[in-house]
Amino acid sequence: MVRESVDLLIEARWLLPMEPADRVLERHSVAVRGGRICALLPWQEAETRFEARERLRLHTHALLPGLVNLHTHAAMTLLRGLADDLPLMEWLQKHIWPAEMRFVTPEFVYDGTLLACAEMIRGGVTCFNDMYFFPEAAAKAALEAGMRAAIGMIVVDFPTPYAADPDDYLTKGMALRDQYRSNSLLSFCMAPHAPYTVSDKTFGKMLTYAAQIQVPIHVHLHETEEEIRESLRQHGVRPIERLRRLGLLGPDLVAVHMVHLTPEEVDLVACANASVVHCPSSNLKLASGFxxxxxxxxxxxxxxxxxxxxxxxxxxxxxxxLRTAALLAKAVSGRANALPAHRVLQMATLNGARALGLENETGSLLPGKSADMVAVNLGTLELSPCYDPHSHLVYAAGREHVSHVWVQGRLLLNEGRLTRLDVDEIIARATRWGRRVAEADGSAPEGRGQ
Incomplete structure (x- = not known):
């Protein structure tokens, strides 16, 4: 019998394909050819069927789809820890927005996004959905890192160093999308920042563009009670109702936070087939709610x-x-079974891909899909023994247990070491930015950023 040739054959103790959500394949292999998964099958069968150019035995590991970080502002790694422990609007208006107006340039965004990519890869993330200024610099950094990224074509109704007015934001965003539209690692979203920074007229333009080029609309929504009070004062309705009237509440909407919702609004979101992004740690830190x-x-x-x-x-x-979301759901609902581990993992993989329109490309381990994968070592001291890999990944494991990461079958992390990025250089760039930001902010303690 002539064996089929493949590029990579990975033997894993557990495969978690995510379709269906609770499926576990024990002692199975993944075969990869041309950057795509071509088979999932038992170890012995894989040995008989395939001749692999490279073979990897991960006999204490779980292999699952790469994680999808469905909402981030990647370049803001360079503002990590700036003016912590303040209310959201005070933090934004007195510290973050002034720092952005002063320092955010293409170089800042590139350096910050590259730092973010390095951190995310080491934590098993293969795809992130970004919203920030100078998105062309973010796209460049993501491609250098080898990651999959959904780049937000950001729009606000006020001038920034990136653009002068809404039309300028849209023109620049569309030009970037046209430049990279054939790149297999990049996709795009319309990214109106929030209802309190975008007018009805601008929302209308973005909805038209989104429909024409068939991209999601990624927006912060119902994050704080203050946001809702201000919407009632200015528009006479809550933000989600305002977006519904404008025609944005639909299957292309990716609504971030969605903390303060009435039962009727939950029904609205469900009927519209919109997607929601849960950011539990951020909501807790900023005291936004549950x-x-x-x-x-x-x-x-x-x-x-x-x-x-x-x-x-x-x-x-x-x-x-993963862990915070699972625990919060139990506490908020009063039910220990409110959000089982396998469903939380699906949130971080297939659900994220689905929100971005990438579910046919990534988010699960199925033949034909891109080989975007992460291996997690469950054989360490603190993870032994393992009864249920889903449970361990959510409640016990951490990013320090991620050993390997692949995107399109290309190895980005090997035994915990980045293969494409220079860690020392990334840290040096971040440190230089930190000194400048800390000096300008004035609220930073002595030595911060050094």
Whole structure:
């Protein structure tokens, strides 16, 4: 019998394909050819069927789809820890926005995004959905890192160093999308920042563009009670109702945070087939409240996980979000079984891909899909013994247990070491930015950023 040739054959103790959500394949292999998964099959069968150019035996590991960070502002790693422990609007208006106006340039965004990519890869993230200024610099950094990224075409109604007005933002965003539209690692979203920074007229333009080029609309929504009070004062309705009237509440909407929701609004979101991004650590740190995630999912809403930016989290650690999301859902609902481990993992993989329109490309381990994968060593001291890999990945494992990461079959992390990025150079760049930001902010303690 002539064996088929493949590029890579990985033997794993457990495969977690995510379709269906609770499936576990023990002692199975993944065969990869041309950057795509071509088979999942038992070890012995794989040995007989395939001749592999490279073979990897991970006999204490779980192999699962790469994690999807469904909401972040990657370049804000360079503002991590700046003016912590303040209310959201005070933090933004007195510290973050002034620092951005002074320092955010293409170089800042490139350096910050590259730092974020390095952190995320080491934490098992293969795809992130970004919203920030100078998105062309973020795209460049993501490609250098070898990651998959959904780049937000950001729009706000006020001038920034990136653009002068809404039309300028849109023109620049569309030009970037046209430049990279054929790149297999990049996709795009319309990214109106929030209802309180975007006018009805601008929302209308973005909806038209999104429909024409068929991309999601990624927006912060119902994050704080103050946001809702201000919307009632200015528009006479809550933000979600305002977006519904404008035509944005639909299957292309990726609504971030969604903390303060009435039962009627949960129904609205479900009926619209919109997606929600849960950012539990950011919501806790900024005292925004508790999103009714279990209720949303029980109504059939597609819910993914995001870290938010490193300035408000302060980690781009999806493993932390997995555990926090699972525990919060139990506490908020009063039910220990409100959000089982396998469903939380699906939030961080397939649900995130689905929100971005990438579910046919990534988010699960199925033949034909891109080989975006992460291996987690469950054979360490603190993870032994292992009864259920889903449970261990959510409640016990951390990003420090990630050993290997692949995107399109290309190895980005090998035994915990980045293969494409120079860690020392990335840290040096971040340190230089930190000195400048700390000096300008004035609130930073002596030595911060040194």
């Amino acid at each position: 999103s009714p995630v279990a209720e949303l999912m029980e109504h059939g809403v597609n819910v993914g996980l995001g870290t938010d930016g490193a300035a408000s989290n302060n980690r781009l650690d999806v493993f932390q979000e």
